[in-house]
C-alpha cells in the first residue's frame with residue numbers, strides 16, 4: 001500500500017506564451033493545448049497514490065482557476081524569474097505554508113502521465129536525498145525530487161539531465177515509466193503522447209475523443225457512440241459511412257466532429273485516428 005508522502009510542484013507559464021515549439025504543429029490551438037497538458041498532468045498527479053497534493057505555480061488567472069478546479073493548490077509565480085525560480089518558490093510555499101516534507105518538481109507538459117508510473121518514480125526517488133528522471137530524449141529532466149528538509153536545487157532548462165547529475169542528484173534508471181518521461185514540446189512529441197494515451201483535456205482540445213463503445217442499428221441507419229466520459233453521442237449513417245466507424249473498436253480513438261449542443265448535439269463526421 002503506497003503512502004502518499006510527496007508534494008508535487010508543477011510550473012505553468014501563462015498558456016498564451018507557452019509551448020512556442022509546438023506552434024508549427026498545432027497553430028492556434030497552442031495556448032489551449034499548453035493549458036490542457038497541464039490540466040491532464042495535474043489530474044493524473046492527483047490520482048497518484050504517492051502524491052499528497054499538487055502545487056501549481058502559475059501567474060495566469062484563467063489557467064489558475066482551471067488548475068484549482070483540477071485539484072491543485074495554485075500560487076502566483078511571484079519571482080517571475082524563470083522556471084527554476086518558480087519551482088523554488090512553489091517548494092518554499094509548500095514547505096512553509098502547507099507543511100510539505102518530500103517534494104518533486106515536475107514539468108506540467110506530461111499529457112499522457114499515468115498515476116501508477118508516477119508512483120513508481122516517486123517510490124524510487126524516496127530512497128535518495130535528491131533524484132531526477134531524464135526526459136524521453138535523455139537530454140532534459142521531467143521530474144526532480146528532494147526528501148524532507150533537503151533543498152530542491154533545480155537546474156531545469158536545456159541539458160538539464162547532465163546539470164542535475166552534476167548537482168549531486170541521483171538519476172533514476174527506470175524502464176517502465178514512459179509517461180513520466182514524455183514531455184511535449186513538439187508535434188512529434190505530441191504524436192508519441194497520443195499513442196501512449198493522452199488525458200481527456202488534451203484529447204478534447206484536439207477534437208479527439210476516446211470512444212469506449214458504440215451501437216449501430218442498420219435498419220434505422222443510426223446509432224450512438226459512447227465517449228469515455230460516458231457521454232452518448234447519436235450519429236446517423238452519413239457520419240458512420242463518412243468516417244469508417246464500422247472499423248471502430250472499443251477504445252479506438254476517433255476524431256469526432258459534431259454540431260449543435262446539449263441534447264441537440266449530433267455527430268457529423270467520425271474519422272478513425274491511427275497513431
Ligand SMILES: Nc1nc2c(ncn2[C@@H]2O[C@H](COP(=O)(O)OP(=O)(O)OP(=O)(O)O)[C@@H](O)[C@H]2O)c(=O)[nH]1
Nearest residue numbers: 011012013018019020021057077082083086108109
Ligand atoms: N511558472 C513558470 N513556469 C514555467 C516557466 N518557464 C517554463 N515554465 C513551465 O515549465 C515547464 C517546462 O517548460 P517548457 O517545456 O520550456 O515549456 P514552454 O516554455 O511553454 O515551451 P517553449 O515555449 O517551447 O520553450 C512547462 O510546464 C512550462 O509551462 C516560468 O518562467 N514560470
Ligand SMILES: C=C(OP(=O)(O)O)C(=O)O
Nearest residue numbers: 140141156157158160185
Ligand atoms: C525545461 C526543460 O525541458 P524543455 O526542454 O521542455 O524546456 C528541461 O528538460 O529541463
